[in-house]
Amino acid sequence: MCNTCGCTITPANQYLLYRPVEQQHTLSVLNHLLAENNAQAAHNRAHFDAHGVLALNLMSSPGAGKTALLEATIAALRDEMRIAVIEGDLETENDAERIRAQGVPAVQITTGTACHLDAHMVHGALHQIDLDRIDIVFIENVGNLVCPASFDLGQHRNVVLLSVTEGDDKPAKYPVMFRAADLVLLTKTDLLPHLDDFDPAQAERCLRRLANPAPLWPLSSKKMTGLEPWLNWLRGHARKASAPAPAHSGVELSSTLNHA
Amino acid sequence: MHELSICQSLIRQIEALARQHRAQAITRVTLQIGPLSGVAPELLEQAFRVARKGTLAETARMVTWRAPIRVRCEQCGKESAAMINHLTCARCGDGHTQLISGNEMQLVSVELLGGGHTLPSNGNQEDTAYV
Ligand SMILES: Nc1nc2c(ncn2[C@@H]2O[C@H](COP(=O)(O)OP(=O)(O)OP(=O)(O)O)[C@@H](O)[C@H]2O)c(=O)[nH]1
Ligand SMILES: [Mg+2]
């Protein structure tokens, strides 16, 4: 790989691209548009892996209940797991303060105008966390069902929240986001009795039409109901993340992490 | 609008290529974009007109090839066209399909003005300074 720009031109193949023409010439590249971000994300993932930390990217529309879910999760797992949170918001430290009030370290990223987190922002934040003393890092993305879906942050899994007040056709309207989900949580189910037009089965059908087999579990953070499948899922994935990595990966890690 | 940050990243990539090839300017950028990439080609082109100002791509034209959505069924093996929110098999209806096209977000090529030989990109000058 070329050291200047990360393109796939090598001394062995560059003669294919080189045209000794004075005026215009075309270079074929075939590079991902987010190659920079993706390389940074791989680096972040290596950090998490090196510390046996499970990293989760929480995404949803604004107000679907990400922070409330984190508060409920921390309350339930407080004596069992060491949790840290990276909070992404356009403005304010409010969400980070809600997490810190639970006695858990939280780093706030205020993105200003950017409607999503990217891997570079998360890298800055993860170096403010003592990963040796953490089992799970939750990354609460900016509330937005569009932009965050395109940016790998270095997480292991995507968790997408859909609150029952948003409409059961959200997976059909935001297919890129819901296709990327490894787990979908149907939130605020305590409100279901007051809503006559939200059908959880319809939400699931829309998700399956995206050829996504991810589990879809209903819960209420407010009433602390339905949390058990989610908590078990966390326990299982945290255990897998903390298992020692295969011996051969050590070499790659030490070269990608040499600055940290 | 994430298209702007994607364009800024794109411009860093193509400027690096242009410098490496000692080009005076970038005249065209060709991309391939699939509907499931989460990037809207129109917004990308709009963002590019903003992001290219003052760069080597200031006068570059952006061409986007749209990629079709196609899936392959793991159940019956059929390859079929699909819709952005309907990615199940067109033949048997099974939900276990692999996306084989439709989420592309690629820089395909750049057209450069002038230059045409590469600068050594590392200490290994014998290999890289191909003239
Ligand atoms: N009834 C009910 N309300 C809830 C539940 N979870 C969250 N809420 C309410 O929904 C609102 C938004 O919740 P948050 O947790 O701040 O949502 P968020 O997704 O973190 O919001 P942003 O970070 O701004 O995108 C608050 O008023 C919560 O009290 C729930 O399970 N039931
Ligand atoms: Mg929040």
Ligand SMILES: [Zn+2]
């Ligand atoms: Zn690092």
Ligand SMILES: [Zn+2]
């Ligand atoms: Zn089939």
